[in-house]
Amino acid sequence: MRAQRLAPPSAIVRHAVLLISGALILIPFVWMVSLSIKSPGEIFRASFSFWPEQFYGIENYTEALTSSPLPRYMLNGVVVCAAILALQIVICAPAAYALAKLDFPGRNLLFALVLIALLLPHEMLALPLFILGAKLGILNSYAGLVFPYVVSPLGIFLFRQFFKTIPDDVVHAARLDGFSELGIVSRIMVPMALPAIIAFGIFSVVSHWNSLFWPLIAVRDQNLMPPPLGIMVFKNEEAGNDYGPLMAASTLVVLPLIIAFLSAQRWFVEGLTGGAVK
Numbered sequence: 001m002r003a004q005r006l007a008p009p010s011a012i013v014r015h016a017v018l019l020i021s022g023a024l025i026l027i028p029f030v031w032m033v034s035l036s037i038k039s040p041g042e043i044f045r046a047s048f049s050f051w052p053e054q055f056y057g058i059e060n061y062t063e064a065l066t067s068s069p070l071p072r073y074m075l076n077g078v079v080v081c082a083a084i085l086a087l088q089i090v091i092c093a094p095a096a097y098a099l100a101k102l103d104f105p106g107r108n109l110l111f112a113l114v115l116i117a118l119l120l121p122h123e124m125l126a127l128p129l130f131i132l133g134a135k136l137g138i139l140n141s142y143a144g145l146v147f148p149y150v151v152s153p154l155g156i157f158l159f160r161q162f163f164k165t166i167p168d169d170v171v172h173a174a175r176l177d178g179f180s181e182l183g184i185v186s187r188i189m190v191p192m193a194l195p196a197i198i199a200f201g202i203f204s205v206v207s208h209w210n211s212l213f214w215p216l217i218a219v220r221d222q223n224l225m226p227p228p229l230g231i232m233v234f235k236n237e238e239a240g241n242d243y244g245p246l247m248a249a250s251t252l253v254v255l256p257l258i259i260a261f262l263s264a265q266r267w268f269v270e271g272l273t274g275g276a277v278k
Contacts, residue, residue: 029254030050031050032247032250032251032254033247033251034050034051034052035243035244035247036057036060036061036244036247036248036250036251037052037055037056037057037060037248038052038054038056038060038244039052039054039056039059039244040243040244042054042056043243043244056244057248059244060244060245060247060248061245061248061252063242063244063245063248064245064246064248064249064252065252067233067245068230068233068249069222069223069230070227070230070249070252070253072223072230073225073226073227073229073230073231073253074227074252074253074256076142076223076224076225076226076227076230077209077226077227077253079142080142080145080146080208080226081204081205081208081209083142083146084146084149084150084204084208085201085204085205087146087150088149088150088151088152088155088200088204089155089190089197089200091150091151092151092152092155092156092159093159093185093186093189093190093193094181094182094185095156095159096155096156096157096158096159096160096162096163097159097160097163097181097184097185097189099111099114099156099160100159100160100161100163100164101163101168101171102181111160114153114156114157114160115153115157117153118153118154118157122148122149122214123213125148126213126214126217129147129148129214130217130218133147133148133218139218139219140218140219140220140221140224141224142224144218144219145214145215145218145219145224145226148214149204149208152200152204154200154203155200155204158196158199158200159193159196159197159200161196162193162195162196163189163193166189166192166193170188170192171184171188174188202260202261205257205260206257206261208226209226209227209228209253209256209257210228210257211226211228212228212229215228215229216229227253228253230249231246231249231250231253
């Protein structure tokens with residue numbers, strides 16, 4: 001029997017760095033789950049332990065679901081994230097197709113502007129967006145939460161890079177078959193770019209599900225609050241933060257994102273790497 005070859009030192013170092021990095025990333029989440037099943041006395045105890053001596057999870061999770069309308073907040077998050085993602089695909093896919101497959105004056109300049117927009121933090125646009133939302137009368141509504149994000153520079157860039165990998169002969173054949181440019185986008189390009197759409201969808205949903213800055217400005221009605229803004233209900237300036245239910249609510253809010261990412265992991269990686277082939 002031939003002896004198995006030992007892994008080279010570079011591979012060992014690489015895997016060690018990945019394991020350490022993964023552990024450092026997971027520690028806050030594991031600690032969050034640990035606090036969500038501890039009693040108030042154990043949370044503030046000086047000794048350190050991940051597993052509680054007294055399991056207090058049922059009480060914490062029950063209070064998280066009953067002391068505030070957490071299911072309503074999560075439903076708001078689903079509605080807002082789904083609306084944003086749908087509108088982003090409808091707007092970004094044709095824009096990316098034009099930048100990737102059409103030849104027109106100023107195309108390179110427009111693509112440069114898209115790259116510049118990727119560098120700008122969205123928070124710097126908060127004031128003009130707030131004024132525009134007030135003029136349109138869409139603040140304190142679902143439209144006010146969705147409107148600022150319908151055009152995504154990241155979506156245009158990612159779709160454009162993926163569309164560039166699709167042969168031009170496919171587009172020419174579709175034109176010969178009588179497809180319009182919008183028909184090519186909706187019936188050919190978008191189905192072929194499904195991995196890129198899934199990858200972008202994960203980025204979009206995670207970003208807007210966790211968004212606090214803009215909802216804090218645009219929404220006052222508790223029935224419209226998304227999950228991050230709703231979690232602030234557990235903050236009590238007089239009695240202090242109720243950390244057990246707070247961590248339980250945070251766990252419930254994060255859990256759908258983890259499940260969605262694990263379910264779409266293969267398409268996520270394929271979508272990110274597909275645009276780098278060409």
